[in-house]
Every structure is written in structure tokens, then in C-alpha cells.
Amino acid sequence: MVESQPGTILLIEDDAADASLLIRAFKKSGVTNPIRHLKDGEDALAYFEGIGELGDRGKNPLPILILLDLKLPRMSGLELLQWMRPRKHLRRIPLVILTGERDPTFREAAYDLGANSYLIKSPKQEDVLRLVELIQQYWIGLNEPAPIVLESRGPWFGSVHL
């Protein structure tokens, strides 16, 4: 059984520099939530599907917030969004696109595919910090999360809830 813990933030970002900047900004803003970092869409699939080590819910619980870059190797962010969409237990997790992509077609597509929000990454350090603070204040501090549900595949798994 899981020890009571603050929810996990899942960051799906292939650029190592961007990722470490973001993670550092989270730490600096005082976020205590554990942050999991995945580097591509297929890892994300395994994570969400519960396959293999990434699917071990003891170590890798379902997140309460997903930050998703669009430009990922092997499987783009939009493709991942499309895959997630019919899966109810994933649809209820707030998913924020965090990308450098300024082409509006991507933005429109992301909203159409059910992204909760779309944020543009800034190159500036202090902007990143401010953005992360706001993300934390809004999505962790204010937004009401959907109660965690049992994952729909297979028998009993370990994390039970409301």
C-alpha cells in the first residue's frame, strides 16, 4: 500500500536542458511534489499503460499533473494526446502543453485533442521560474483534481481510493 504522499508531476520533455531548468525551477519555488521526467512518447505510453518498470505504480504513480512537450522523438506530443483521449482515467488528469512551438495550428490541434492548457516556454530564466510558480499555484494549489480511480485494466492493483 502506498504511503500518503503529495501527487506526482509528470514532465514529458526530450530536451535535457529544458527539463533540468524546469525541474530546478520547481525545486526553487518550493514544490514538494515528486517530479517524474520522461524523455519520449513511448516511455509515456508504458508509464500510462502500466507496462514494465515505468508501470510500477509503487514507484511511478499516476500523476496529478502532466506537462507535455510537443516535439518528442518517435511519438509526437499530439499523437500521445490522441492516444490518451479515449482513456477515461487519463482524460481526467490535467495536461498542460509546455512547448516552444509557436505555430497556431499546433495550438488549435492541442485544444481540439483535449489539452487543458497551452503554455509557451520562455528562454529567460526568471520567466521560467515565474511560470513554474504560477503552474504550481494554479494547478496544484487551486485546481480541484479528479479523485483517483482504479486503473481499468486487470485485477486489483495496490492503489485504492475514494
Added chain:
Amino acid sequence: MAPRYSITALRPPESALGSDRVFRYLVESVRDYAIFLLDPKGHVATWNPGAERIKQYTAGEIIGKHFSIFYPTADRDNGKPEMELTVATQTGRFEDEGWRLRKDGTRFWANVIIIRVNDEDGNQIGFGKITRDLTDRRLAEQRLRLLIESVEDYAIYSLDTNGNITSWNLGAERIKGYTANEIIGRHFSQFYTREDVAAGLPEHALEIASREGHYEREGWRVRKDGSKFWSNVVVTAIRDDEGSLVGFSKVTRDITDRKNLIDQLNQHARELELQIAEREQTNLELEAFSYSVSHDLRAPLRAIGGFSDALKEDYAEKLDQTGIGYVNEIIAAAGRMNQLVQDLLDYSRLGRAALGLQTVNVSQAVAKSLQQLGEDPASIAIEIDTRYAVLAHEATLVQVISNLISNAIKFHEKNAEPQVRIWGAVQPGGNTMRLSVRDNGIGIAAQHHERIFQVFERLHDRESFPGTGIGLAIVKRAIHRMDGAYGLESAVGQGSTFWIELPLYGRK
């Protein structure tokens, strides 16, 4: 009819004869059957080990004697042996089962075949006799018949191929009410209800039984006195060795009592289901009620508190001290009502919702409570092994602990600093953990120890100590729902120790 057996003339075996010798050996080695020959007048001409074993005479004692010696006196007087020989002579064969006598006078049940023996020219030269001791089998059959006849709980009887009754037992008499004399020969549809007879059920049963070998059904049957009973009926087809149908056996059981019991159980089950449905309906209504309570009561509270606050802020310069005081009272009252509504909702939810239990780390739960209360953990002495976990509903446990801590802090002497100590201890036996909250507050007199856990019970007026009077009621109900225990050690002026106990889950 030509005899089926042909045995060559009776002569002592010659030195190098093939088939004679083989046959001799065959007959002489058989021990289970008496196989011997009779002369045309019926005197015993040969003997074999089987005959000696079965009838007890040695060859020397019996050869030359008339075979009627094997028959009981009654049969001899009736001329049965001669009759058998006559039949064998005329038809070539006679087969029978009946009593025979051994040398010592004891009887045995025998299966006997007598055959006419001819020479090569077709002239009769005697008889062959094969006798088998069937005493054991007959005893078994007898026992079975006695058993069937004496069984009272089951009607066991037989029908011929048309459905007429050919045998009856005690059970049949008891269950259906007819004696054997009254019923044997009558048709078994006698026992069926008029509707079933009209529907062709008896014929249907026989048809299925003869087609599939077996038919089992439950249904109403009628006794001799016209009363009905619920029966379990098994019809089995009886066939001879060649597979032709010779009749049916029928076993009927009166299961009216069992049916009544089952009907009662079903009735109970239906009533229970109804009760459950009603209770669920009530629960749904309560749920809807508390849902409205939470919305509809709180909206005006928001307005009261919100506008009072706005008044204070936006019109501060237009209000004097008294005015501001009034506004503060309004805000405070709205806040109290809000708290009351919240507490009541929590309390009522505890009564209905199924609490999903998990393992909850105790020191973390305490930390969360403090966080919720906005208390600085450093101001409270906490001694809890961080590895302990209990089986509980986390959010509820956090609330319980919050209520206890909040009380501990609140009820302090006027000029004293509240000192609160929290510790956890595994109870002797190792199955539960006790979490204790001790304060240096005003204490509680023994006569109030039970009351204070009830809803709306308060020991002090609002001015001395604020509170809704529901906090401890929530503790009591919550602990109850989590299968735990709670208690209090306290006296006036000596502070209080409130404790709760929950099942320990092991160190995590």
C-alpha cells in the same frame, strides 16, 4: 430342436486320444461349476471338482445315484426332477433357478442347465448338467428387496412398459397412501394432478425415460386422499440383456417440507432485497439532502460573510467603532455557521459512506493534521515512530487527529500556555496502536467523560471556549466506523489525555 452340444460316447479315455483328453481336462479343471453327466434314466454318470465343491459329494459317493437326490423333498414329491429331464429330452435344453441340496442337507440357490446328449447318430445317450451356486447372489438380491420394501422415506416401485404398477414398497404406501393390493395393476398416472394428466405428463415421463434411460423432475402429486404433495421423481428404464425395454423403476420422494422451506427462504430474500432497496433509496435521499445542505445553506453564508467583509473594506471610513464591531459580529456568526454546516456534513457522511480503509502512516497523518490546523509542528511535542502505519481511512483519521489537537490547544487555563504532547505506542499483543494527545488544559470531570462525545454537547459557553460541540462526536463516530477504540483520562485541573486505537498494519 437340435441339441447344441454333442459329446461322444461314455468310454474311458484311450491312451493317445486328442480331443477327448482335452475336453476331460477342461471339465475336470473347472471348480466353480458342477459339470457332470447323467445316464438316460437320470443317474449320475460322471463328476467334477466343481460338483464336489458345490454339492459336497465325492465322485465315489455319488456316481450311480439318481440326481433327484439334489432336490428338496417338496420338489421330489412334485416330480420336478423327472419333469426337467422330460423337457430336456423333448426340447434339448432346460434351464432353471431353484433350491438344491448339498450332501449335508443345507440348501443353496442354483442356476441349473440340463442338456440332452446324443451320439453321432442322434440317439440320446444321456444328459449333461451344469449347476452354478448362486446363493451369494440370491442373498444379495433378497437383501436388496428387503431393503426396498422396508424403506419408508422413498416410494420405490416398478412399472411395466405401459406404465402399470408391478411392485410397491412401504415408502410408496406411506407417501401416496395406497396399499400394495389397492394399487398394483393400476396405471401410475393415478398419482398425477388432473392438469398434468391432461397435459400428457405421465406419458412424456415414460417416453423420456425410455429414450434417454432416465427422467427426473419435481412436481405436484396427488395422494389417495386427494391431498397434494411436492415430489421429486426419478424414472429409470429397465432393459434386459438384449436391450429391450421391460419396464420402469420409479423412485418418488416427498419434498414438500423442503419446498416450503425454500419458498420461505425466497420470501425472506425478497423481503430483504426490498429492505435494502428502501434503505438505498433513503440513503440516496439523505445524500441528496446533504448535497443541498452543502450548497444551499452555504450560498447565503457566503453572501453574508462576503458582503460584510466588503462593507468593512470599502466603507471603513463611514463606520465608527461600533459599526465596525457590528460588522465583525456578522462576519464571525457567518463563520461559525459555516463551520457548523461543515461539521454536520462530516458527521452525517460518516454515518453513511463506506470508508475505504488503507494503511496510513501515523506520523504523516499527524503532520497533515497540524498543517490543516495551521499549527507549527515545533510547538507540539511529538513522539511517534515514523514507521508505524495503521489501517484507517486517511482523510477521516487526519480529521479526528485535528479535532483532538484543536481541543488540546483550545481548552487551556486562562493565563497558561497550552502544552500539547502527542505520542504513539503499540499496545501489548502487537495488534493495535494507540495514539495519545495530552494537554495541560483545564481537564474534564469524570461525570462528563461520556457526554462530551455526543453531538452538540458542550461543557462551556461560547465566550469561554468556542466550538460547535460536534468535534468529539465526529471522533467517536469516525473511530467506530474504522473499528477502533477511543478513550479519555482526565480530571478537573489536571489536563486531559485523549487516545484513539486502530489496527496496526506493521511497520512501513
Added chain:
Amino acid sequence: MISTEPLILLVEDDPADARLIQRAFEKAALGARVTRIPNGDDAVAYLAGHEPFDNRTSYPLPAVILLDIKLPRRSGFEVLSWLRSRRDGLQRIPVVMLTSSRHNVDVNRAYDLGANSYLTKPDTNEQLTKMLSTFDQYWMAYNEHPSLGVS
């Protein structure tokens, strides 16, 4: 979108709540422009551009919608469902539930119907002001607004 300043559409039936919310926006001093709609049918009419909201200069499409659940004539869920079923671009408008219900059933339903976010009305003005200030900063200053042309 033809407008000077992005619009927050507040769909709220309780006049006291609506008043307090608007006041909180003012207190937050972020220059937020808030239009209040008191019932579900009017919300749909506004978004669809039907009378009396057919003038897009006076009644521009919002950058974000604050939506209560309990509304007369058409519930918040019905409005949300109607909006998300559009194919003319309207379906992309971010919708943030702002309601007093914290019931799991409502939260789940909101996300399932496509709400972007779910906020519960707090008890005090102070909390409300803080909430709406964060809300405004996040959705109006940082979040990228979708364009609402034909998809």
C-alpha cells in the same frame, strides 16, 4: 476576435456570488473584463451569437469561461456539453468550472465533459480574491488562447 481586451465570461446565477466575484476581480486590479450571464440558455445564446448577443463587437467571444454548475434553464454541464460538441472552433474555449460543489461525481463529470479546470468557491472574500487573481494571471496572461476559427 475583435475586442480591446480579452473577456472573461462568468456564468453564475446567484447574484450575491456574482457580485462578490466581480468585486474580487476588481480588487485584484488586473484590469480583467468580466461579463456576467445569469442562466444556461443565455450562456448558449451568447456563445452562439444569437439574439440579443448577435453583435460581436458588443458581445465578443470570451477568452475563458467561468462556469457554475447549478444554473436555471440549462445546467452548467449542459452548457459545457453543448460547447464541446461544436465544430466551428467554439469548442476550444477554455472552460473553468467555478462552483460550490466538491462532490466527486461533479468533478469527474466536469472533466469527462471536457472542462479545462475545476475550482470550488472558497468561503471568504480574501480567499476568493487570491483565487481569482491567480486565475486571471494564469488564464489571461500566460495561457495561450486558441483561435476560434473553423477547425
